[in-house]
Amino acid sequence: MNTSLAERPSGTPPVQRKPPRPDLLHLVMVGAVIATLVSAWAIDFAPTTLLNGLDEVAALLERMVPPRLDDPGRIGVLAIETLLMAVLGTVLAAIASVPLAFMAARNTTPHPAVYAVARAVITFCRAMPDLLFAVLFVRALGIGVLPGILALALHSIGMLGKLFADAIEQTDPGPREAVRSTGVGYFREMLNAVVPQVIPSWIGTFVYRIDINLRMSVVLGFVGAGGIGFALQDALRGLIYPRALGIVLVILVIIAAMELVAIGVRRMLLSPTQSDPRRDRIARIMFSGSIIALTIAAFIALRINPWSLVTWVGPSVEVFARMIPPNFGALGGALFDAAAQTVAIGVVSTAIGVVLSIPVGILAARNITPHVWVYWLARGWILLVRAVPELILAVVFVAALGLGPIAGTCALAIGSVGFLAKLVADAVEEIDPGPLEAVHAVGGGWWKTLFSAVIPQAMPAMVGSSLYLFDVNVRTSTILGIVGAGGIGYLLFESIRTLNFDVAGAIVIVIFVIVYAIERLSGWIRSRLV
Template identity: 60%
Template sequence: MKTATKPGAEPASSTGNHAPAITNDALRPPFSRERFVLCSGFAAIAGLTVLSARQIDFDLRALGGGFDDVANLLERMLPPELDDPPRVGELLVETLMMALLGTVLATLISVPLAFLAASNTTPHPAVHHAARMVITMCRAIPDLVFAVLFVRALGIGVLPGILALGLHSVGMMAKLFADAIEQIDEGPREAVRATGAGRLTELVSAVLPQVTPAWIGTFIYRVDINLRTSVVLGFVGAGGIGFALQDALRGLMYQSAMGIILVILLIIAAMEYLAVGLRRTLLDPASDGAAVPAVPGPSVRPPWTKGRTIRGLCAAATVAAVVLSVIHLDIDPLAPVKQFGDLVSVFGRLLPPSVEGLQDELLKAVGETLAIGLVATTAGAALAVPVGILAARNVSPSEYIYHSARVFILAVRAIPELILAVIFVAAIGLGPMAGAMALGVGTIGFLGKLVADSVEEIPGGPLEAVRATGGGWWNVLFSAVLPQALPQLTGHWLYMLDVNIRTSTVLGIVGAGGIGFLLMESVRTLNFDVAGSVILIIFIIVFAIERLSAWIRRLFR
């Protein structure tokens, strides 16, 4: 049998037969149909991005002339001040409690909805499609619009903010919950079914233990997102520290506004570190090693491992925090039921949708929104992908680079897009370019974290195989990392495009262009039928992106 010589080793004889040494060319993955589709897709995206940049007059040189305006704005905001620290502290606690309660509410709705939406647990295909449509609709309606509608129905306060966060979060959480269910190992289900257990026991004993880690990660991540979102909801009277920030900006008290912004950034950064710690503690596979003796009972019950015990204690602490938050915020859980008629009346005004007299304006706004989302996502990804790779512990060249990249991602993620939009509007004026710049910077933090997490989860075998051939860091990156991570990175890019298109509707509140300006104006002027049309358009766009993402996932299975 012929054997290949080790890289760099001398052959036994100059004339002896031996296999050729492995070269860098041999490390290149073969050109497959999937790679052809991806390359074609990337070429199309590049072309569309260029056209979109022209449509919104995207020109980085415009930032040069706006530095003086930004410098003047920052000069008026420094030194930061806190005029009423006790009030700011109270509103901050209120914001944290809103984020927690909104995420818990979304979880309670998402769990049964996910079982109905997952193809392997749904009772009927029609139910599956209906559940997926509900999930997409929750994601299509911006949280700010939910908040405005709930404020009109229930009045100013934290309850509209909690309901807005909860319903909008269902769009993300239920989708990820359902995806996790569809990826389970069916073996345990069949084993439980063989014992004669009912369907509910089958789901609780065989499905839940498999999806719980993924669900916990999604819950923690969503609390982090909702903390940022709750800051924006204060601008429409839905409670939280955003209300104080809005008062400061409206009153031109820029030093007070900067003080509040710094407090927000510190809390978001602290929440990020807390989320990382919780994920490591709750999702550490080593903690599920030794099983704690379980209470005698049916054999289908999962054992009480150390990890399960820790998760149980954290769940109990979360329940206690929820009860404390409801009491502290003086929330009536039955208020939505008592005022159900008002809710139906307000939301019912979105139907039937109408665009009479606004067809041309709406068409232009839709094109502008798509252009903003595409330019922001592509431009942000150009920096987010390399930074995310450097922030992956298994690929990063050194510990210093790893920690620096993680800190950079954290710092960028800590700044809400609405605040970025205000800064860019001050620098380059009203319009879509300010929105694209704000979303582009936000994409660096958001997508960078997703890239880093995805790269850290790829199998290490191919990386070690390339290193064993003498391949350097670049060989490992292009021959082992990117080929494995490319499907996930493509999915993340599409998800970011979805997020940016929806977020652009929020930035319209500060004049950052796109369909968001038309949406917010229609809500402010009580033209709810126009708002319904805008929401329907956003739903169609989000649904199309979701179908495209699902097709790409199937392509790489």
């Protein structure tokens, strides 16, 4: 996957983009429309279906009001547990990703074979959904926070390893040549010449990943991997909807607070002051100290034996080995029907998400929004939607609309608004102000400015981000079946629950092939358009 705006943590310089090729862009748009119509037909999704289900959704929301917390102390403990899981999982992933990144960067890898293996590991970790890792680790290690932490860590390596390696490949070779001329070895050369150049980028990526992992850790409790998601799942299973809404509101507060903290940290660490380099150094020392303190607190509060970070390998390998050889014949055509349904859910939800997200994203851009109140309303809506993980939305829609792909499609479509609208807003805020001023100078109004100066400049970023959203939605749709929202996830969960690991092995391979194929396809299209 190419590094895109969607993968670029805020705080890094904007990317200069070339205009998209009109002929290929039109071809992609026509293909997207055809794929959406075919996918909607395949899963029996129609606007009337959704409109008819709005009454059920409204009735479910009424049953959730007023929200309540029956055991605030326990919920508070689980909330802290969720935050510490996210921090510890990200720290472990960063520790593993640093050496992996040096092996996966073309300009620092010791051998082409090492490069190929390192890139394969990164790709595998990125392609496998975190909840899939969690399901397997729970089966291998039992219910608890350790499977959740390991799942977050392994999945995070897919992002951190790739972006760390990309940062290394973009370093200036001059300092390396100067250090090498002194006769030092490979490790001293990397430490003295490469690491200082990549630290700012690595910090931004690390902070961004903590934000992502906090959202992920919320839903790991659905499969017994610790965190506040376990309490939410318990409330939903018991049909105690006011308690479920109370927990969801706690989750919203946690994620919103974490996002604000992340924004502040990125601004403090990634906006150096030439006049006061001492301040920058102190800020980074404080950040490092805080991460170390939180990591130690995580080991203590979560009761994680450091030795368990080594001993997990044996039981996990034993479970994973039981998936080989995979049994593709047990499910027959149902396996590939479920796989096709997963892709269809991803296609339809992405199409709906794009249609809903672009207007919201434009209104949430500070340089183009028609009024400051519109800006804050749009930004608030984006923050609210982003704070609710798609799996929780899927649970709500399953309860309101029933089992099946319609619930999964609705959940992903709404989740897409929070994901894509933010990227669109950020892209619009980074456009060149010159064309906007030119339109204003000739008396052009807001709509004229939008269509003449804003959309043409932001189109490459919108296309790239939309393709990346499709990639993300297909990954997410592979696990929505765990809560009955359609797709291949239900078959996977059932095969593991019934100890049919050879069948689970076949499903895992199919999931990997789907996600990897979609990733390569969307990456290829982005490379031609963006």
